[in-house]
Amino acid sequence: MKNSKKLLALALALVMVFALVACTGGNADPTKAADPTKTPDDVTPTEAAKPAVDMAVAMITDYGDITDQSFNQTTYEACKNYCEANGVRFQYYKPAGDSTAERVASVESAIDEGYNVIVMPGYAFGETIQQTVTEYPDVTFVALDVGAGDLGDMGAALPSNTYCAIYQEELCGYMAGYAAAKLGYKHLGFLGGMAVPAVVRYGFGFVQGVNAAGTGATVEYAYGNQFFGDADITAYMDNWYQNLGVECVFACGGGIYTSAAEAATKVGGKVIGVDVDQSGIIDGAYGEGMTVTSAMKGLAPTVDHILSEIAAGNWANYGGKIETLGLVSTDPEANYVQIPTASTQWSDDFTQADYEAMVADMFNGVITVSNDIEAMPSTTITVNDYGNIK
Secondary structure, X not given: OHHHHHHHHHHHHHHHHHHHHHHHOOOOOOOOOOOOOOOOOOEOOOHHHOOOOOOXXXXXXXXXXXXXXXXXXXXXXXXXXXXXXXXXXXXXXXXXXXXXHHHHHHHHHHHHOOOOEEEEEOHHHHHHHHHHOOOOOOOEEEEXXXXXXXXXXXXXXXXXXXXXXXXXXXXXXXXHHHHHHHOOOOEEEEEEOOOOHHHHHHHHHHHHXXXXXXXXXXXXXXXXXXXXXXXXXXXXXHHHHHHHOXXXXXXXXXXXXXXXXXXXXOOOOEEEEEEOOOHHHHHHHHOOOOEEEEEEEOXXXXXXXXXHHHHOOOHHHOOOEEEEEOOOOOOHHHOOEEOOOOOOOOEOOEOHHHHHHHHHHHHOOOOOOOOOOOOOOOOOOOEEEEXXXX
């Protein structure tokens, strides 16, 4: 009898041990380190918060970083905000180098780790798309600012698992140029990064806007042939501001704004930001009031909209398409291209109401802006085109 009681007690003890193991995860090793590939920004949803479609989002940076105050940062923040709000797992990846091979490697790493929605900002992903999307037909690819010209033969027939959005940069470039001229700047500059289609559309739109303002302003026009500022480009901007008498430069191309801003600080000059409202970063680093306005693309609204549509099961409406996004309303803030109403330096010569009227005319076809990038627009103003300065 005593032996029977001992056996019963032993059996009960074993049951309790197994129950504890089951509760704590029998395969868990408390000494195992966390996965080193995960960033602190990973967002892991709870089971109850998952959307109708099983999705996990990875964003890949191009040659920049998520602190660039431009394309990468805006796309990253939009992805992260959507995923946190909607219970979707999220992670960003920064390629080890600025090459297609490194970008492809990041895409493959994300897919290997279970991410099935890949978001890629910038034309630099053109070759990456060509090398990956057909290899992973069950993965959804979203590319921002990647057009048919960036995709080689694939541009004529995009696979159904891929969506590309491009923007009518000529429209917000026009808005910025028109505003700057109407605000009284008589000698303006355009400093582009590399002469890729998006940058050229910004520049040619800017020239058209300055011309349409009818103030007789002059435009100096050049490309730095890179998307970052350096001593050589700063020196070139010094000449514009100090010797040519340029008052305000539209710095259009990633971090190249630093050279324009550095030169502007020496003479009390002004700059115009690009892609997003850059007044915070430029004014914060170089002086309050330096940024006259910014020519902006609706990157965040694009990300939020397309991720929402994927989650809702509506991908079939987008897959295989390259969409051009621009004006969708007479309401400036509802559009995919605009200048910021909050930070633009309005005056009696060009008010927010004047801007709203201009946007309405653009939307209704009263004002037309050419998107031709083959040649500099024909104007009545003086435009000094220097081409690539490096």
